[in-house]
Amino acid sequence: MDTIEQITSQRRGSEQEDGAAVVAVAVKDLHKSFGSQKVLDGVSLAVKRGETLAVLGRSGTGKSVLLRLIIGLEKPDSGTVSIYGQDTGHLVLDQLGAIRRKMGFLFQHAALYDSLTVEQNVAFPLQHNQREMAKSEKDDRVRQLLAEVGMEAAMQKMPSDISGGMQKRVGLARALALEPDILLLDEPTAGLDPISSAEIDDLVLKLQEEHHMASIVVTHDLHSAKTIANRLALLDQGNVVIEGNFEELQESEIGFVKEFLKHS
């Protein structure tokens, strides 16, 4: 298997060659408030196919809300979210389903179904979205996904019987079940020890390399962001302060960027 550094450099190389890649996710002038609390205040971002964008920022700056808006779990107050050019703002739940089949979402706390085994958790999207698929085919797919994230041995365990890092791996396998074009990761390394964090980073890189998805990773872990992303966006007070690669962030003269990097 390639090292993280090799894969990272390959990805950066492919990004430069693939300048005309299709825009998978585009958000434009997104505003969102909860009551009197303004969370997003005109965020605009775009992510191309095969690209990984890390969204950084302090806690409570609306990073997770941004992901929830992209997948349609929240409705924006104003602004648009487009998935492969299709505006998702006016779609009803079943129409959104067709868009969501192209997307995989890893929740911050994995959000595994706690009454189902690891195997049933990963099989869930297949059972409800690919009903015509034969059971043996589904079983094979689940086994393959769990092998991919190194969790094949825990197939029959309940989510409560595995560690936080393992739950994230299972969550990742579930997010990949429908072979998505877009992967949204909400704090994939939050609450994990440095070794588990590195393993998750390694896994995300490997999966992105194999599946060539557009990915958005929300994190406050600068090291993880630097490892897995081609591009970084720093959020503050509901807006994007700076967007670019790590070197561009380092060279920035913006006070908040300097402070964020200093404390990361």
Next chain:
Amino acid sequence: MEGKISAVESRPMKQTVSVAPPAAEFGKNPITQFFEWFGDLGLFFWQVARAAVTPPFEFRELFRQLDEIGSKSLPLVALAGAATGVVLSMEARYSLTRFGAKSLLPAAIVFSVIHETGPIITGLVVSGRVGAGIGAELASMKVTEQIDAIEASAVNPYRLLAATRILACILMMPLLTLAGDACGLIMGWVAQALVEPLSFHQFINNGFKGADFNDLLPPTFKTCVFGLIIGLIACFQGMRTQGGAAGVGRAATSSVVLSSLFVILADVVLVKIILLFFP
């Protein structure tokens, strides 16, 4: 690989958006909140109804809920029905003997049980057991983002979680009511037979003398409305929960309180309608 979706344990609580809406609610006056609650309930019902009649249908989950709501409520309903039958028998014997109408005792028990006590006792027992269960289960799934995960997996949670539970409540309520009625009548007879020997055959013959299907079917099928109320309110309260463990507790309590209250209120209206159309 098949499995059921339900919440069985506490998990990390959702952090992102759980705080703001309740804070906003505090600023509203109770009248506004009251009307907003009904408006939201109406929208929720519309979402569920639309999801219930459009494919794909979640038959596997429906059958699991029929078992969960129906078979597992049966012992409780039977016990409550039996106790009601005994109490009715003792009370009616005392009153009717006082007024010299002891021969009407079987009819008094039968009519009381099948007309009113059977359906309403079943409604209240099911709203307690099932309302709290559904409310707490869905609330727990909501605060641990499991419902969001279902939605993110391109599955309609109104169809998978709400429509199946509400439909199961509607379908099982008349059957549970019949079971409760039967237990009430049997124990009513036992209570009477212990005081004054009377065969069960005689008790039933006397009790159902002059009764027809209009005495049994409308009161039994009115419990479908009770089932709709219990399922709808419990799912609604569960799926709109916010605020972590305290929110789960509030959802379970409010599911039971509101569904019991609305079952009693609906009974008033339904009895009037039944008397109007089936005099």
